[in-house]
Amino acid sequence: MNIVKPAESEYQNCMRCGLCLAVCPTYREYLNETASPRGRVALARKGLEGQLALSPNLIEQMYGCFDCMACNDICPVGIRPADLALSMRHFDEQIHPEKWKQWLFGGLIAHARRMELATLPLRLYERLGIRRLVYMLGLNRLLPGRIRDLEAMLPRIPQRPLRRILPRVTKAYGEERYRVGFFLGCAQSLLFASQSAAALRVLARNGCTVITPKEVKCCGMPARSYGRMDLVKEQARHNIKVFDGLNVDFIITDCATCGSTLKQYGSFLADDSEWAERADRFRIKVRDISEFLDEIPLRKPAGRIDDKVTYHDPCHLRRGQNVWKQPRKLLSLINGLEFVELPEADWCCGSAGSQLITHYDASRKVLDRKLDNVEKTKAHILASGCPGCQMQLTTGLKRRGLSVRVVHPVTLLDESYGGANGK
Amino acid sequence: MENRTIERFARIVGRDNVLSSPEDLAAYSYDGTFFEGVPELVVLPQTTEQTAEIVKVAAAGRIPVIARGMGSGLAAGSIPIPGGGVVVCFTRMNRILEIDVENSAARVQAGVVTSALQGEVEKLGLFYPPDPSSIRHSTIGGNIACNAGGPRCLKYGVTSNYVLGLTAVLADGRILKTGGKPIKDVTGYNLTALFASSEGTLGLITEALLRLVARPRYVRTALVEFDSLANASRSVNAILEEGIVPASLELMDQTAIACIEEAMHLGLRTDVEASLIVETDGSDEQTVVREIEAASRICRAAGARSARVAWDEAERTGLWAARRSISPSLARKAPNKLGEDITVPRGAIPEVVERLKAISSKYGLPIVIFGHAGDGNLHPNILFDKRKPEEYEKVEQMVREIFTAALELGGTLSGEHGVGVLKRPYLEQALGPVSVDVQRSIKHSLDPMNILNPGKIFEIKD
Numbered sequence: 101m102n103i104v105k106p107a108e109s110e111y112q113n114c115m116r117c118g119l120c121l122a123v124c125p126t127y128r129e130y131l132n133e134t135a136s137p138r139g140r141v142a143l144a145r146k147g148l149e150g151q152l153a154l155s156p157n158l159i160e161q162m163y164g165c166f167d168c169m170a171c172n173d174i175c176p177v178g179i180r181p182a183d184l185a186l187s188m189r190h191f192d193e194q195i196h197p198e199k200w201k202q203w204l205f206g207g208l209i210a211h212a213r214r215m216e217l218a219t220l221p222l223r224l225y226e227r228l229g230i231r232r233l234v235y236m237l238g239l240n241r242l243l244p245g246r247i248r249d250l251e252a253m254l255p256r257i258p259q260r261p262l263r264r265i266l267p268r269v270t271k272a273y274g275e276e277r278y279r280v281g282f283f284l285g286c287a288q289s290l291l292f293a294s295q296s297a298a299a300l301r302v303l304a305r306n307g308c309t310v311i312t313p314k315e316v317k318c319c320g321m322p323a324r325s326y327g328r329m330d331l332v333k334e335q336a337r338h339n340i341k342v343f344d345g346l347n348v349d350f351i352i353t354d355c356a357t358c359g360s361t362l363k364q365y366g367s368f369l370a371d372d373s374e375w376a377e378r379a380d381r382f383r384i385k386v387r388d389i390s391e392f393l394d395e396i397p398l399r400k401p402a403g404r405i406d407d408k409v410t411y412h413d414p415c416h417l418r419r420g421q422n423v424w425k426q427p428r429k430l431l432s433l434i435n436g437l438e439f440v441e442l443p444e445a446d447w448c449c450g451s452a453g454s455q456l457i458t459h460y461d462a463s464r465k466v467l468d469r470k471l472d473n474v475e476k477t478k479a480h481i482l483a484s485g486c487p488g489c490q491m492q493l494t495t496g497l498k499r500r501g502l503s504v505r506v507v508h509p510v511t512l513l514d515e516s517y518g519g520a521n522g523k
Numbered sequence: 524m525e526n527r528t529i530e531r532f533a534r535i536v537g538r539d540n541v542l543s544s545p546e547d548l549a550a551y552s553y554d555g556t557f558f559e560g561v562p563e564l565v566v567l568p569q570t571t572e573q574t575a576e577i578v579k580v581a582a583a584g585r586i587p588v589i590a591r592g593m594g595s596g597l598a599a600g601s602i603p604i605p606g607g608g609v610v611v612c613f614t615r616m617n618r619i620l621e622i623d624v625e626n627s628a629a630r631v632q633a634g635v636v637t638s639a640l641q642g643e644v645e646k647l648g649l650f651y652p653p654d655p656s657s658i659r660h661s662t663i664g665g666n667i668a669c670n671a672g673g674p675r676c677l678k679y680g681v682t683s684n685y686v687l688g689l690t691a692v693l694a695d696g697r698i699l700k701t702g703g704k705p706i707k708d709v710t711g712y713n714l715t716a717l718f719a720s721s722e723g724t725l726g727l728i729t730e731a732l733l734r735l736v737a738r739p740r741y742v743r744t745a746l747v748e749f750d751s752l753a754n755a756s757r758s759v760n761a762i763l764e765e766g767i768v769p770a771s772l773e774l775m776d777q778t779a780i781a782c783i784e785e786a787m788h789l790g791l792r793t794d795v796e797a798s799l800i801v802e803t804d805g806s807d808e809q810t811v812v813r814e815i816e817a818a819s820r821i822c823r824a825a826g827a828r829s830a831r832v833a834w835d836e837a838e839r840t841g842l843w844a845a846r847r848s849i850s851p852s853l854a855r856k857a858p859n860k861l862g863e864d865i866t867v868p869r870g871a872i873p874e875v876v877e878r879l880k881a882i883s884s885k886y887g888l889p890i891v892i893f894g895h896a897g898d899g900n901l902h903p904n905i906l907f908d909k910r911k912p913e914e915y916e917k918v919e920q921m922v923r924e925i926f927t928a929a930l931e932l933g934g935t936l937s938g939e940h941g942v943g944v945l946k947r948p949y950l951e952q953a954l955g956p957v958s959v960d961v962q963r964s965i966k967h968s969l970d971p972m973n974i975l976n977p978g979k980i981f982e983i984k985d
Contacts, residue, residue, distance in 0.1 A: 131567070139550040
């Protein structure tokens, strides 16, 4: 088999200036060169050039990166250390494949139906009132810290996944001005169903007929994080095929991670002659929901939210898609809502996909910095358009005993339109 | 390194603050240059006392001790050569211990990041002027050990001008305290000045007492573009001769401008041969504005194509971010670069610029010129490809000629990077045998076993 190796251009020209150390969340917590972008680039290079063994510890440093991409942004040479860490995971995975990844990313996560079954116990936990009971009896406090955090991280789980409830076609309220596709992400469907339902209402209210294909697979980010580019490409081809048949002008998602991944389908499939062009056509249609809403004339919401809101930039939105003005603009449309800028708003929250579980301590340290900043704003609402960030932030706030509502900015917009009952 | 020795270090600083895996050691084998040397161990102390204990253990085993901060140095000063030894990394000693507003002083641990300190003191209306391009990724300890400069040195002076006192661990583990809050202090030798720019060869700086000044309330920054590099360098002196002392007066040539434009997309014009960034500051807005306008006028009279004052704070910050990125962004033009740091009396700036151009065309390798023209400190960067042996050979000859040019014009090798390894071979040419001999005696009396950053500044004698 042909093993795909990170290209020389991905590391060769690092001048070791150290600018990236200033913006790296893991470096900032550990103050250790090994946990810095420059360190990871040096290790990758030495590993690839044979000066160091490709040891488990070397690869572990690549998994220590939170992929917040701040280093990609600041590098004056154009090296992308965060991308290189992902390329190294991919490289290693081809040499040392791990069975559980095939099972998890290929067998389970890729299939919406199987994920729904797998998460059924969680829904029962919520639905049968076990969760309430656990909290009433204080049983949650008996759990060890890490498990307790994971339990707390679960949002109020919807009774049914949104994918099962949502109609395939949501008609525009009033005159149809756009025909758009909606990419319903796994986390949104399984855990944040009400937010995506709200997003669809906002689109429909603004003249969109929305088609939500149910047969989409996972966007591919989890597989990418674990070095399974083969699965990412398989999922990409599947999703491109699904949307190709729909005849839509835009492909919209309300998940920062899905959006940034979908927008990369073009580069993922660039050397696949059969798919490159299709992937490129797909890619240019993709919009984050706040990005799309900013491009079209919006109905001014009639309702009010008299409260103070702040906004956390998800890495996959701020740097993954260069979308950061738009969500702030949406929030400013809402009557009564006072916006206060979050200090270091674009600093990673430490969720980083699964790192919050696999790199629990680092994740918590990064989160603490974020929470300190949230506290400074004295806001009661923290808006952020990423399910990963939302879970992480909610847990942290709960742990500190702060009553701050964490919510997707478009959900707030929906509420100011009157929500499900609004006109 | 023997496990027993590693254990002794671990008992001092705790297991989490000792790094010994091959990956960790590799990550501590470099700095901001292309030099490398792998240490045997990395320890990250949290207090002066721990540092003293570390040095005692090292001294007992005659183990070299290499002080390091964030590793942004440009002279290979914090790299273990000829390999081995223990790197003492101060990044986890990053507490600001005191900001004394009444006496305009700050007491900090060595690992405090320079821009973090600046941010804190500015909240209180105070100002810590030294601003090396690495302000966000270098530490106070490293800044002092290399006597770092930066654009603002023209008006405000270099790091050592702001060091009131130091705490340093000596080669035998004793703790030395120098200076204090009084501004005037002539009681005995000026050891504070001696340790500033000692590059970790005389002791390990663990704490510093820094002098602060009042924060200038107004700042104006202008970008001046020239069709001729010679005119740009002549304008530098024309401005200063008018009695205007800008905070900064930075020169960058066409290649430097092209590189930062490519990296940062600021909309800089890349068809000009050189630009100056001029910044004036002070507590009186009218004076600050009048000075920047006068500087712009002088530049225009000297042939500038345009002179424009930054519109707002965002544009100003953008300009400075760009200026700070020049050095690394040169990697876009060639696989390797060697950045020099010569300083000449500022009257000689036009002359040295011409000589640099001549050296470049003689050898056929580009020299990018930028730097703090106002204080005579330039960073000629030779672009080359290390994989081509004939190019590397040329680079060595070019470096020699650049140094010779600087010395002939009454200048010196390094304005703010330090000697480290890179400028070591030229030390005697620059200083003469007597000065080198005196410096070696100082080194020997403070570190007779030569365990503190051996091989830096001076070659190791057998």
